[in-house]
Amino acid sequence: MITRNFTSFPILTTERLTLKQLSIDDQQNIFALRSDTEINKYLDREPCKTIEDAVNFITKVNDNIKKNNSLYWVITLTKTKTFVGTICLFNFSNETNSCEIGYELMIKFQGKGIMKEAAEKVIDYAFQILQFQKIVAHTHNKNQNSTKLLTRFNFLQSTEANKENPDFNIFTLTYLNWQTIKYISTKNPNR
Ligand SMILES: CC(C)(COP(=O)(O)OP(=O)(O)OC[C@H]1O[C@@H](n2cnc3c(N)ncnc32)[C@H](O)[C@@H]1OP(=O)(O)O)[C@@H](O)C(=O)NCCC(=O)NCCS
DSSP states (O other), X not given: OOOOOOSSOOOEEOSSEEEEEOOGGGHHHHHHHHHOHHHXXXXXXXXXXXXXXXXXHHXXXXXXXXXXXXXXXXXXXXXXXXXXXXXXXXXXXXXXXXXXXXXXXXXXXXXSSHHHHHHHHHHHHHHHTSOXXXXXXXXXXTOHHHHHHHHHTTOEEOSSOOSSOTTEEEEEEEHHHHHHHHHHHHHOTTO
């Protein structure tokens, strides 16, 4: 069994972004993100109704990180420190050596390649550092932006029906498929 320890939170950086730990100072931004009807459109979750909901969510997220059960990053623009969204790894399974990925961007910051940049870093981290063999994503069958992101990264749609929610498709990325897409990207960087 692989031991994963997040006592020292893994801050990740890319060309434009810094991915850091969620803090209580993010409560207004978390409220804005999780109460937005457009962002919530294809998500199967209870929207934030009050700031207290956002504070409780932040506490829950950081408790889970303390227990080494999941990781949740705030995505910020490095230059301006602007909060643009979040990305997380959760549902760790030792049995299948897999985890699930979730992500969301404030509307204003969609369509700029930000999630592609953040997700690439997080996926690499999940495979190389956390040593998962498989990453799973559940996405609504009408969620075109999310589906596009996943297929761009070589996630394959599972033929297995989603028993809990039939409107959601299950996508899986294996380490082997990830290495393949990374290799293709080096040959064609504009992909
Ligand atoms: C899913 C979600 C994160 C995708 O966001 P996104 O901005 O479309 O995805 P990316 O950051 O990868 O950006 C890709 C787009 O930016 C464009 N782009 C602009 N500048 C770019 C750049 N410098 N580099 C790369 N792409 C760039 C791309 O062409 C692409 O546009 P296209 O979709 O028209 O082809 C977003 O739609 C979202 O937050 N949705 C609500 C929450 C949600 O549904 N989450 C999914 C849970 S399963």
